[in-house]
Amino acid sequence: MAMGRRFAPGKGRKPAGKKKTFFKRRKVCRFTAEHIEYVDYKDVKLLQQYILERAKILPRRISGNSARHQRMVATAIKRARHLALLPFTTD
């Protein structure tokens, strides 16, 4: 198991062992994976998974949604909010 790159002694900029390791978790757009092509504003249960505790829309960088699907989710959430199916904010 290779644990990061080893620098030649004296050459590395950071002390050995302190190198940050990044974990790249592969984010998958759920909608692409499940071939969901229409997001309904009435689907409250689904939309609830895409809002944060403060009722904000979950950003794409977290959810991993594709741009197209994120747009569909965002529109659906905004419609659901208008009908008071979802909150704008929590007090």
Place this chain on the structure above:
Amino acid sequence: MRTYELAIVADPRLSDEEFVTLVDEYKQLITSRGGEVVREESWGKKKLAYPIRKLSEGRYVFLFLQMEPASAALIPEVELRLGQNDRVLRFLTVRTDLDLKRAANRVKPGQPVRTIHSEPEPAPVVEPAEEE
């Protein structure tokens, strides 16, 4: 042919009959102007996510409409009347034919477009054996 969805959130203090009358009023208006109410979905009284006019509940109904583009002028008319009706807390009209068509093009041919995904996949419809 265009399809629309009309969502109405009405005052929860209305009785069942009053609510039906209110919805019928709009259904009649739609039908008289060349629209067709294909389907109706009633959710009954539901808690609102935030208070509207100090009310914490609303009566939800969804009308699925269909009409020729020439009749689409009835939509602003319906919206105007809904806006004037103080027993209606909220309403929303969404045109759905374009989005559904686009979705149908992306789904594998022959597959239906699912719109509600939080429910389990509907069981495949078994065609009745006997024919008329």
